[in-house]
Amino acid sequence: MSQAVKTELEENYQQLIEIIDKHKGERGALIPVLHEAQELFGYLPLEVQEVISDGLGVPLTEVYGVVTFYSQFSLTKKGEYKIDVCLGTACYVRGSQAILDRILKELDIGIGDTTEDGIFTVNATRCIGACGLAPVLMINGEAYGRLVEDDIPGIIEKYKS
Amino acid sequence: MNFYRSQILICGGTGCQSSGSIELVNTLKKEFKKHGIENEIEIVVTGCFGLCELGPVVIVYPEGVFYSRVEVKDIPELVEEQFVKGRILKRLVYHESMDEDKVRSLTDVEFFKKQRRVALRNCGVINPECIDEYLAFDGYKALEKILFEMTPDDVIQIMKEAGLRGRGGAGFPVFMKWQFAKNAIGDEKYVVCNADEGDPGAFMDRSILEGDPHSVIEAMAIAGFAIGSNQGYIYVRAEYPIAVKRLCIAINQAKEYGILGKNIFGTDFSFDLDIRLGAGAFVCGEETALLNSVEGKRGTPRPKPPFPANKGLFAKPTILNNVETFANIPIIILKGPEWFAEIGTEKSHGTKVFALGGKTNNTGLVEIPMGTTLREIVYDIGGGIPNGKKFKAAQTGGPSGGCIPAEHLDTPIDYDSLQQIGSIMGSGGLIIMDEDNCMVDIARFFMDFIVDESCGKCTPCRVGTKRMLEMLERITQGKGEEGDIERLEHLAYEIRDASLCGLGQTAPNPVLSTIRYFRDEYEAHIRDKKCPAGVCQALLSYVILKDKCKACGICAKKCPVNCISGKPKTPYEIDQDQCIKCGTCMEACPFGAIIKA
Numbered sequence A: 001m002s003q004a005v006k007t008e009l010e011e012n013y014q015q016l017i018e019i020i021d022k023h024k025g026e027r028g029a030l031i032p033v034l035h036e037a038q039e040l041f042g043y044l045p046l047e048v049q050e051v052i053s054d055g056l057g058v059p060l061t062e063v064y065g066v067v068t069f070y071s072q073f074s075l076t077k078k079g080e081y082k083i084d085v086c087l088g089t090a091c092y093v094r095g096s097q098a099i100l101d102r103i104l105k106e107l108d109i110g111i112g113d114t115t116e117d118g119i120f121t122v123n124a125t126r127c128i129g130a131c132g133l134a135p136v137l138m139i140n141g142e143a144y145g146r147l148v149e150d151d152i153p154g155i156i157e158k159y160k161s
Numbered sequence B: 001m002n003f004y005r006s007q008i009l010i011c012g013g014t015g016c017q018s019s020g021s022i023e024l025v026n027t028l029k030k031e032f033k034k035h036g037i038e039n040e041i042e043i044v045v046t047g048c049f050g051l052c053e054l055g056p057v058v059i060v061y062p063e064g065v066f067y068s069r070v071e072v073k074d075i076p077e078l079v080e081e082q083f084v085k086g087r088i089l090k091r092l093v094y095h096e097s098m099d100e101d102k103v104r105s106l107t108d109v110e111f112f113k114k115q116r117r118v119a120l121r122n123c124g125v126i127n128p129e130c131i132d133e134y135l136a137f138d139g140y141k142a143l144e145k146i147l148f149e150m151t152p153d154d155v156i157q158i159m160k161e162a163g164l165r166g167r168g169g170a171g172f173p174v175f176m177k178w179q180f181a182k183n184a185i186g187d188e189k190y191v192v193c194n195a196d197e198g199d200p201g202a203f204m205d206r207s208i209l210e211g212d213p214h215s216v217i218e219a220m221a222i223a224g225f226a227i228g229s230n231q232g233y234i235y236v237r238a239e240y241p242i243a244v245k246r247l248c249i250a251i252n253q254a255k256e257y258g259i260l261g262k263n264i265f266g267t268d269f270s271f272d273l274d275i276r277l278g279a280g281a282f283v284c285g286e287e288t289a290l291l292n293s294v295e296g297k298r299g300t301p302r303p304k305p306p307f308p309a310n311k312g313l314f315a316k317p318t319i320l321n322n323v324e325t326f327a328n329i330p331i332i333i334l335k336g337p338e339w340f341a342e343i344g345t346e347k348s349h350g351t352k353v354f355a356l357g358g359k360t361n362n363t364g365l366v367e368i369p370m371g372t373t374l375r376e377i378v379y380d381i382g383g384g385i386p387n388g389k390k391f392k393a394a395q396t397g398g399p400s401g402g403c404i405p406a407e408h409l410d411t412p413i414d415y416d417s418l419q420q421i422g423s424i425m426g427s428g429g430l431i432i433m434d435e436d437n438c439m440v441d442i443a444r445f446f447m448d449f450i451v452d453e454s455c456g457k458c459t460p461c462r463v464g465t466k467r468m469l470e471m472l473e474r475i476t477q478g479k480g481e482e483g484d485i486e487r488l489e490h491l492a493y494e495i496r497d498a499s500l501c502g503l504g505q506t507a508p509n510p511v512l513s514t515i516r517y518f519r520d521e522y523e524a525h526i527r528d529k530k531c532p533a534g535v536c537q538a539l540l541s542y543v544i545l546k547d548k549c550k551a552c553g554i555c556a557k558k559c560p561v562n563c564i565s566g567k568p569k570t571p572y573e574i575d576q577d578q579c580i581k582c583g584t585c586m587e588a589c590p591f592g593a594i595i596k597a
């Protein structure tokens, strides 16, 4: 492991301690801490959960229970670009399932998976509030609307380089 | 304070941001500078106007010109014409808003004509990130009024006379909840705002938070005064970053102005607010599950009783209301309960906001007086069904609701009438479906959602919904059996009666309502192995029309599994056993000779 990576990780743990200290004593602090920790690390590996458990004085089983209950929290590392295809009702009735299927086919992965090169993770989401543009997908917060299947290869290509 | 000769309003709601409204603002600023008029025109980024379909939406005052689908490349011309030469750029004006050469007032445009903006009164009008604009529109006057002129009982009495019912779905009277919580004994009490908006096809609450966050904050303080609480929590979905950001800004501004915090307006009433983020669990929209989640636990529901009004957050008396419910409250206090009670129908007062989506020409956010019919929403406000297709059903209430067929288009919308026809008001999702949508598939879609989101605490919901989904999947795959409809119904009633919380109790509704109105579609899938709408892939076949085929061979080249064969001059044929029903051939055929059957 290179020196730079190591220090970045150490720095993250340092910041995690600060996050925990900031919320300590607040009631219901666990979920806000998990949100911020995930923001920091990109996901919530067991080691991070252990630190949180120690820091907040919440049993590890409970931390793990909460992490696995909510779909926003992830135990595995995500790709650099997160493709979220809206499967909200408005998008679904305008054909977003076909859009999702096409993306999975183009990237040759399953839903929730990350491509081997670590570039893309594909997920289905609920309404993102852009029903007027249905069907819609988001890549790292940037929305693409009024999609047809054949738009997909071009969109993916944009992020590959 | 600056004086501007013109104001340009740009929608910064999620829909319009997705279509690029923020780049517009940046380009506008540059263009204004270029012409040296940057101090003459004010740019206001607002919340949602409602017409998301036409986004990005831009309105210019004082003329009130309504421009739609404005793109960055249009900006130089727009600035030149509208602001330098003072002429309307007709090419970009929303056609509905022009009459000959005259600009029509927005309230005369079909989309807005039948609407009445109460909860959305400030959305698209003010800059949600600026408390002064909210104050200029009578903001926080209601809070001031009750603090100086009323007792908590007066406030509850106003809610009673107004007849405000919860907008989160169930329609429970607001005053009752507040009364229970006020009467409950506890050293601390809490006010919680449900902004978890779980319906997978809806965005009303999000738009209110994005467009007018202060009205929710003001109402929560009013509720705090009424029940005797000094602390509130807003539970927002983490998937709503813009709403969360604007809420944070609004709360901080209110604190700076002394409107939140200790001794508000110099009285002895104190009230503080915190935000809690959801983490992607539909069941957390259910009130007791939400309370568990705010406490930092797994979001599983609690048995009721005890009700939250007696034993809620941290086991203290708590009221929980929906975003839209709160957004109605300040204006009710200011204009009086009589004013509010006059809007709507006898038993359902006021308005309801719907997120109109799916197969209508106009989609977006609409707010209508209760009692408006579905027909008015679909055809007058929504502009009808695109591409000359036929209306098939309207879905309300999301995964807890049902589908309303064409025969009930003239039902006036209120809590009771929707319940009578097998759906619910719900939180405001309203999805229109046309003849190309398969009702069995829609039922399967919602059941799939429920199976995913069932928290697993009680067996009827965890296991029962899974069995229902399996049956629905079988049916859509052409493996349905005689008796499946009855089995579905039977199981549906068991789940409804035996589940612990509202999620399971309402989960069978989409199935029951589609069976009730579209039984023939279920039968076609089961008996004839046909999907009349042509949605269920396994039940489709693609055929080449012999008289239209010109034997060009394009379809055979495009077919990914090489199952189309033919010779020059004779019509091609598809080998049905090998066909994977991808539809590539149909799209490829230049003569329209391939159809779904």
Ligand SMILES: Cc1cc2nc3c(=O)[nH]c(=O)nc-3n(C[C@H](O)[C@H](O)[C@H](O)COP(=O)(O)O)c2cc1C
Pocket (backbone or CB within 6 Å): B165, B166, B167, B168, B169, B170, B171, B172, B194, B195, B196, B197, B198, B199, B282, B283, B284, B285, B286, B287, B288, B320, B321, B322, B323, B325, B427, B501, B502, B503, B504
């Ligand atoms: C499964 C389930 C999901 C719900 N989702 C929401 C929701 O997303 N938003 C909401 O305001 N209420 C939701 N509710 C209703 C709440 O439990 C509660 O009744 C409501 O927030 C009370 O506020 P109101 O009286 O102002 O409507 C849901 C209920 C159930 C059973």
Ligand code: FES
Pocket (backbone or CB within 6 Å): A086, A087, A088, A089, A090, A091, A092, A126, A127, A128, A129, A130, A131, A132, A134, A136, B200, B201, B202
């Ligand atoms: S359903 Fe996809 S954005 Fe609303």
